[in-house]
Amino acid sequence: MLNHKALFIDGRWQKPSGLGIAEVINPATEQVCGSVPLGDELDVEHAVAAARRAFASWSRTPSSVRAGYIRALAEQLRKRADEMAAVITSELGMPVQWCRSVQVDGPIVGLEQYVELAGLMDEVREVGNSLVIREAVGVCAFINPWNYPLHQLIGKLAPALAAGCTVVIKPSQETPLHAFLLAQMIEDIGLPAGVFNLVSGPGSKVGEALAKHPDVDMVSFTGSTGAGVRVAQAAAPSVKRVCLELGGKSPLLIAEDADLAAAVRYGVQDVMINSGQTCTALTRMLLPASRYAEAVELALAQTLSLRMGDPLDPQSFLGPMCSAGQKRTVLDYINVGQQEGARLLCGGDTPSAFERGFYVSPTLFADVDNRMRIAQEEIFGPVLCLIPYADEAQAIQMANDSPFGLSSGVWAGSAERALHLGRQMRAGQCFLNGAAFNYQAPFGGYKQSGNGREWGEEGLNEFVEVKAIQV
Numbered sequence: 001m002l003n004h005k006a007l008f009i010d011g012r013w014q015k016p017s018g019l020g021i022a023e024v025i026n027p028a029t030e031q032v033c034g035s036v037p038l039g040d041e042l043d044v045e046h047a048v049a050a051a052r053r054a055f056a057s058w059s060r061t062p063s064s065v066r067a068g069y070i071r072a073l074a075e076q077l078r079k080r081a082d083e084m085a086a087v088i089t090s091e092l093g094m095p096v097q098w099c100r101s102v103q104v105d106g107p108i109v110g111l112e113q114y115v116e117l118a119g120l121m122d123e124v125r126e127v128g129n130s131l132v133i134r135e136a137v138g139v140c141a142f143i144n145p146w147n148y149p150l151h152q153l154i155g156k157l158a159p160a161l162a163a164g165c166t167v168v169i170k171p172s173q174e175t176p177l178h179a180f181l182l183a184q185m186i187e188d189i190g191l192p193a194g195v196f197n198l199v200s201g202p203g204s205k206v207g208e209a210l211a212k213h214p215d216v217d218m219v220s221f222t223g224s225t226g227a228g229v230r231v232a233q234a235a236a237p238s239v240k241r242v243c244l245e246l247g248g249k250s251p252l253l254i255a256e257d258a259d260l261a262a263a264v265r266y267g268v269q270d271v272m273i274n275s276g277q278t279c280t281a282l283t284r285m286l287l288p289a290s291r292y293a294e295a296v297e298l299a300l301a302q303t304l305s306l307r308m309g310d311p312l313d314p315q316s317f318l319g320p321m322c323s324a325g326q327k328r329t330v331l332d333y334i335n336v337g338q339q340e341g342a343r344l345l346c347g348g349d350t351p352s353a354f355e356r357g358f359y360v361s362p363t364l365f366a367d368v369d370n371r372m373r374i375a376q377e378e379i380f381g382p383v384l385c386l387i388p389y390a391d392e393a394q395a396i397q398m399a400n401d402s403p404f405g406l407s408s409g410v411w412a413g414s415a416e417r418a419l420h421l422g423r424q425m426r427a428g429q430c431f432l433n434g435a436a437f438n439y440q441a442p443f444g445g446y447k448q449s450g451n452g453r454e455w456g457e458e459g460l461n462e463f464v465e466v467k468a469i470q471v
Contacts, residue, residue: 002180010194027358030356043201048141055138058192067116071112071115084182085099093311094275094319120457135465136165141220143222156222159454163464220243225404247378249402252409255418259411275319275320275321279449299384318362321359337372337383342372347364361382376403405447440456441455443455443456
C-alpha cells in the first residue's frame with residue numbers, strides 16, 4: 001500500500017493546503033492500492049511560485065549540467081524499473097507481460113536521447129546581421145493522462161529539462177502513484193529546488209488553476225479532445241503556449257496484396273494491448289472487399305486466442321479497464337454499435353470468469369459503416385471495427401474521414417506500396433507493415449487530435465523561444 005501524504009514543492013515534501021485524500025483503486029481487484037493528497041489552488045500557487053523562482057537560475061545552467069541531471073534520472077529509472085512497473089500495473093491494470101517494456105523501458109529510451117539534445121540549446125545561427133538563439137519558454141504546467149502515465153510524463157519532462165524550463169506536474173487522479181515515485185527519484189538526484197514540482201488533485205481545481213495561471217508560460221495536456229478544448233480556453237486569456245495531445249480513431253488500411261494473416265494479427269494485437277486504452281490504437285481496420293470474409297475469420301480467431309486475466313499473470317495479454325467509469329463507457333459504446341446495426345462477432349460483455357475487476361471482453365464488430373458512432377468516436381476500450389472497402393480510393397477516403405488524425409497504419413505487399421498509401425494518411429504518424437514506435441521521431445496529431453509534438457528534436461522545440469539579436 002502506497003499512501004502519500006505530502007506534495008513535492010520547491011525541492012521538498014510539503015503538507016498540502018488542500019484537504020482530503022484520494023484513494024487509488026487497483027482495477028483488477030477493486031481494492032485500494034494507495035492514496036495521494038488532494039491539492040488545491042493554493043498548492044498550485046506555491047508550486048508555480050517555486051518554479052518561477054527557480055527558472056532564472058535553471059535556464060542559465062549550462063546545457064551539459066542539465067544533461068547530467070537527465071542522465072542521472074535515467075539511471076534512477078533503470079535501477080528502479082521493476083518497482084515502477086509494479087506501481088503502474090497496480091494502478092492501471094496493464095499486465096506485467098507488457099508493463100515493464102511499454103510503460104517503463106520505452107520512456108527511459110525516450111528520456112536518454114535528451115542528454116544529447118540538450119546541447120541544441122547552445123546553437124547560434126547567423127542570419128545576415130542577426131544572431132538567432134534559443135531560450136527556454138519558462139514555467140510549464142503538465143496535465144497528464146492515466147493510460148500511459150510515465151510515458152507521457154517523460155515525453156513532456158525530458159525536453160523541458162533539456163531546454164531549461166521549470167515544471168509543475170499534475171498526474172491523473174486514476175493513476176497518480178507513479179508520479180510520486182518519480183518525484184522521489186528527482187529528490188535523490190538532487191535536481192535544484194523548484195525545477196520539478198508535483199501537485200496531485202482534481203482537474204477542476206488543480207488542472208484549471210494551472211491552465212489559467214498568469215505565471216505559467218506553457219501548458220502541455222494529454223487527454224480527451226473535450227478536456228483539451230477546456231484547457232485551451234482556460235489558457236487563452238493569458239496567451240500562453242498550449243500543447244495538446246488528444247484523442248484518436250486511427251485507421252489500419254490493409255491493402256489487397258498484403259500478407260493478410262500477418263496484417264490482421266498485428267491489427268488485433270495493436271488494439272488489444274492495454275485493453276484498448278491507447279490513443280494511437282488502430283481501432284478501424286479497413287479491409288478489401290475481395291478478402292473481407294477471410295479477414296473476418298482471421299480477426300475472430302486471433303481475438304479469441306488472446307488471454308484476458310490477472311495483470312500479475314505473465315500469460316495475460318489483456319487486463320481490466322482502468323476504472324469502473326471507463327468500463328461503463330466501453331459497454332455503452334458496445335451497446336451503441338449493436339443498435340447501429342454492426343455485427344457483433346465476439347465479446348461485448350463482462351467475462352463471467354471474473355468476480356472482481358473492471359474487465360470487458362475483447363470485442364469485434366464486423367460490417368461496420370464508417371459513419372457509425374463506433375467508427376467515428378473514441379471508445380478507449382478493447383473494441384475493433386472491421387470495415388470493408390471497394391477500392392483504394394474509397395479506402396483512403398474512409399481512412400481520412402474522421403475528426404481525428406493522431407495515428408494510422410498501412411499494411412501492403414511491398415514497402416514501396418505501403419509508403420505510397422502512408423503518404424496519403426492525414427495523421428501525425430503512420431506505421432508501415434508493423435513498424436515499431438520511434439522515440440526520436442515527432443509524435444502528435446492533426447485535426448482534433450491536437451497540436452504540437454512530443455519526442456525527438458521537435459519535442460524540444462515545443463519548449464523553446466527563438467530570439468533574434470541584431471548586431
